[in-house]
Amino acid sequence: MKKGGAVSFSERLSADWYAPGLTALTGALAPLAPLFASGAALRRALYRRGILRVERLPVPVIVVGNLSVGGSGKTPLVAALGAALRSAGRRPGIVSRGYGRAQASAAPLLVTAATDPALAGDEPALLARAGLPVAVAADRAAAGRALMAAHPECDVIIADDGLQHYALARDFEIAVVDAARGFGNGWRLPAGPLREPASRLASVDAVVLLAAEAADERLAWPNAFRMTLAGATFHGVADPLRTATAQEFGGAGVHALAGIGNPARFFATLSRLGIQATSHAFPDHYRFVAADIAFPGARAILMTEKDAVKCAGFADTRCWYLPVAAEIDPRLVARVLEKLRGSQAA
DSSP states (O other): OOTTSOOOHHHHHHHHHTSSSOOHHHHHHGGGHHHHHHHHHHHHHHHHTTSSOOBOOSSOEEEEEOSBSSOSSHHHHHHHHHHHHHHTTOOEEEEEOOTTOTTOOSSOEEEOTTSOHHHHOHHHHHHHHTTOOEEEOSSHHHHHHHHHHHOTTOOEEEEETOTTOTTBOOSEEEEEEETTTTTTTOOBTTTSSBSSOGGGGGGSSEEEEEOOTTOOGGGOOTTEEEEEEEOOOEEESSOTTOEEOGGGGOSSSEEEEEOSSOHHHHHHHHHHTTOOOEEEEOOTTOOOOGGGGOOTTOSEEEEEHHHHHHHTTTOOTTEEEEOOEEEEOHHHHHHHHHHHHHHHHO
């Protein structure tokens, strides 16, 4: 819910996707779901049969994505996997579409820690600030070529949110699932949140379950690994060297905002930390302006790191962000490394 209390159509639709069964809204959209499913299946078949061109990069490619629309922890997983591969002696680079970019063009953009998130997209900006080489383009293969031209040391590419980008050949597929939300009502777009059927998980190399208190036991896939997100120290948006603990945000006058795929997860995290904040949900990849954080009487404004990169230019000392890091199963890293060794041997 954006500031002012108005609920947008996208927010209402997202809520209805995760309601039990069909609602009046999703029921009205249900006749369109088979059309979307047929189109998606046809598109994938055309790539698999070579009718649509699939490009293979000269280094192995790991794709990280999900089946459903909305946040499931993909970007923290990409950052953690990139760090783990570096620790194992690999030299990973990241490619992404850069969703939400302003003035996006067909030309790939190399992203650095200094790149404006409005030009790169919020998630690529975060990954670049984590010290990883990053390139963005709608054509992920073109992004990969540009990345390797600028960083010839890269020996593996991780494609953030690339599961359905079949134009890029991949050596290892990872599907991320929010175990608490599951697949919502189980319907395909636009009546439900699914881009592809749940049966697609049987064909990926690994399913990564974002652990939650209420995990869906139906998601206990044999190729599944657990992941948690951890973070407890807040940093100043205008000055990241300033830090604070959750105890400093007790009492009234605390506001929290989130423009991510699942804002409720961030608000629940704050609640678990003992922070009672007035929450403000915004659409995923929302472009914040100063007026969006002008909360009268607020003594603290809390946000995610993904939102902080877009608010840094106008944030004041009341603004804080909570960085989170993905903790992944070491067995997943071992499986990825084993597959990479096999790819190189071939």
